Every structure is written in C-alpha cells, then in structure tokens.
Amino acid sequence: MINLLRQRQTGHIIKLLLYIILGGGMAALPVVIGSMYLHSGMGHVYGVSCVYADSGGGPRGDGSGPVGAEDGRREAKAGDKELEECLARAAALAAGYDYDAAIALLSDSAYAESAKAQAAVSEYRAVKSTLVRADPGAITHIFFHTLIMDPSKAFDGDAWEKKYWQVMVTGEEFQKILQSLYERGFVLVQMHDIAYETTAEDGSVCFKEGDIMLPPGKKALVMSQDDVCYYEYMEGDGFASRIVIGEDGRPACEMRLDDGSIAVGSYDLVPILEDFIDEHPDFSYRGARAVLTFTGYNGILGYRTAPSYVDIGYVDIGFDYEQEREDAARVAECLKACGYELASHTWGHRNMGLMPLEDFIRDTDQWEEQVEPLIGPCDIIAFPFGSDIGDWHPYDTKNERFQYLYSKGFRYFCNVDSSQYYIQIGEKHMRQGRRNIDGIRMYYDLPESGLGNGHLSDLFDVGEIYDRSRPLPVR
C-alpha cells in the first residue's frame, strides 16, 4: 500500500537535517529544507528552529562557561549556523521558483557580504534570467475525486461499484500520475496565480493576468479534488474517513482498518500530495497545492457539519455537533496554511445551470450560511456534473445566476471540459474548464477499449497508469 508513515518520514528528515547541520551533505540541504519550508505555508522554516535548538551540543550553559578563544570559536560556529540557516531558507524559496524572495532574503541579511551568500545570489540571478512566463490562457486544470485506497472494497460488486469505477482513481494510480506529471515538467500553481482581482487607482476592480515565471520546459498545472466530504455512502468501501491534523501539524487522513482500528496516514490525495512534494519541492510553484471542493449536505472533510445531523438526533448518541464544526474549521485552516485553495461544489451537489432559479438561490445561500463559516471567505466554485451557468461563450455577466454568485463573492468559475486548456479571463472573473481524471476517462484512452482516445496523452501514458485489476466496465 501507499507510503503511510508520515511520522517515520518526518523523523527521517529531522535525522538527515541533523546530519547535514552537524557536518555533512551540504548538497542535499536545499532540497530537504526546501520541502520543509514549503510545508510551512511560506511562513517559517518548518521544524528547523527546534532542530537547531536541540542540536546545540550538550546542556544549556548558565553564562559561566569557558571564555576566550573557545568563546570566539563558539561565536563563529553560531554565525556559521545562522548563515547556513539563511542559505537554506533562500534555497527553499528558490526550490519553489521564488527567486526574487531568495535573492532579497540573502541580500538583506547580515551575511550579504559572505562568499557563500554571494555565490547563491549569483546562481539565483542566473536562473531567474532564464525563466519564461506561463501563458495564462494555456494552463491545464485536472481534477480527481476521493481516491480508492482499497480497491477490493470499492470493487466488491455492491450497488456503488459502478460509480466508483467510473469517477474515481485508486491511490496507486494517483501516485503514478503524480510521478508522470512531474517527469513531464508540470508544476502545480494556484488558480489565484493565473489571474487575480486587483483594485485600480480610481478604485475600480478588475481581473489581472498573473505572471507565473517558470524555467524553460516547466508547465503550470492546476489540480483539484471534488467532494472532499467523505460521504456516508462511502463508508466501508475502501476510502479514508476524514482529514485530520497529524502529530506533525500537517494534514493526514484517518481510515478504518479491517480490525476496526483507525489508522492515520496518507490515505487520500492531500497527504499523498504532501509526501510527493516532500520529495519533489519543485513540483509546487510558491507553495501551491490543489483546490479542494466541498458540498455541504453530508458535511465537509469527513466531519458531519450539516445541521441535519442535529435534527436526526445524533446528539442523543453522544455526537458533539459543535465540536465537529470546530474540528472541521481547524482542518480547513491547516489546509489553507499548506497552500490548498478551498472551494464550493454547491450545497446539494446540484446542476447549477438547469435547476430552477429559486432552488439555485436557496442552494447558494445554504452553502454560504453553513460551509463558508467553516472554511473562510471563498471565491472559487466548481460546478457539479460538469454543469455551468452559461454555454462555452464568455459569460454574459448580466446573466442573473452569474450575478448572484458574483454577489456572494465568487470570482473563479469551473466547469468540466475535456479540452487541454479552457480559460476565459473576464473583466471581473476567471473561468476555467477542468479535465476529469477518472476510471471512465482512463479506460476509453486505453488501446484495448477499442477507442484509445488519447485525451490524456499530454499528462501520462494511460497504459502505464490504469490498474488492470479493475473490473471491466459495466459489469
């Protein structure tokens, strides 16, 4: 199964870091610290401060220790250590393609004159001069659903098997997809990197194209995961049950094992992606992760946060509704700090283009009242069922559905589209088509399906990804 032991991996990183700090392996430092830094949501170097504090060598002094030459050597050592820390933080920024910040960090530091800092600055300047701006109109967006972690349970012939086969990808398939995307030069970016709202000097608001700068050969990519709710119907079918904050402060998943115990580990897209970026910090542009979308009717992130759970009397069996909402909000905060963008998928998983306007408004209001307080202000909506509130032409912004969603703060609108790119940047919004990566799409890309569509060939070789132990379609 997937590499489940995040804790073990973190321990390994800390050990490696100690080894590096205490004398060897400088070459590995940028990557290791890079991955730790990127996990911090760009705030501080994750875990490093405590590692440094612990690696001081022996008990804390009381101020009456040795004096003279030894003191001088100690000070020099401390200075070296701080310089290395500074270089490592710069390397982490550079690993995420933020060369300006890396250069500024070193140039503004107390070590600006040191040979090592100057060499690093020249290197970052040299790389920066080769960067190419990603065309905001040519950025692929792919999406997944919850990953099947135990295919034997998902494909067990029950009523849900066909649906899982059609719309879901297994954990192992996903890991292979990540590897292929990485090898082909894709780099995760946020939707907010592609275009963003800005206020002009006259106070008017407009959307502006972003400048995503990547080395030649690298390609920007948006990834999303829909329905990150761990619906009730999925219980016992080989999926995680919810996202939690692991002991290391990062997102992990809980999953119920056959013996009834609950394991915590990399049981869905989020922690698997975290593991991957640990190893490949250059898969993430400036800390970007995926977009996660939520309905509300079964709660979010595996927490039963919908008011219906109070109404049906869960409270009577010890279910603490308020605690559930608090926990969900904490996990949402942790995900945002890690670089995830959180989005609406409507309250009731509804077809927002076809449903009566009255229902459309009610659904939108319900999502805003019940889900937005848990995840914070939200400006992205991904429409279920590949529906949309307009045809393929740029939105008519007089369209009352567009106006209603806009009035609720939505600026990014996603439909489903199999084209490689589908981006429209309007005056006050952005619209992007998303490509479904799932069983049905992969199967009909396989030569043995008789179609061999090739829809996914820019992303991966489906013949190498598809798990052929899946049942045949429509069994």
Ligand SMILES: [Zn+2]
């Ligand atoms: Zn959905």
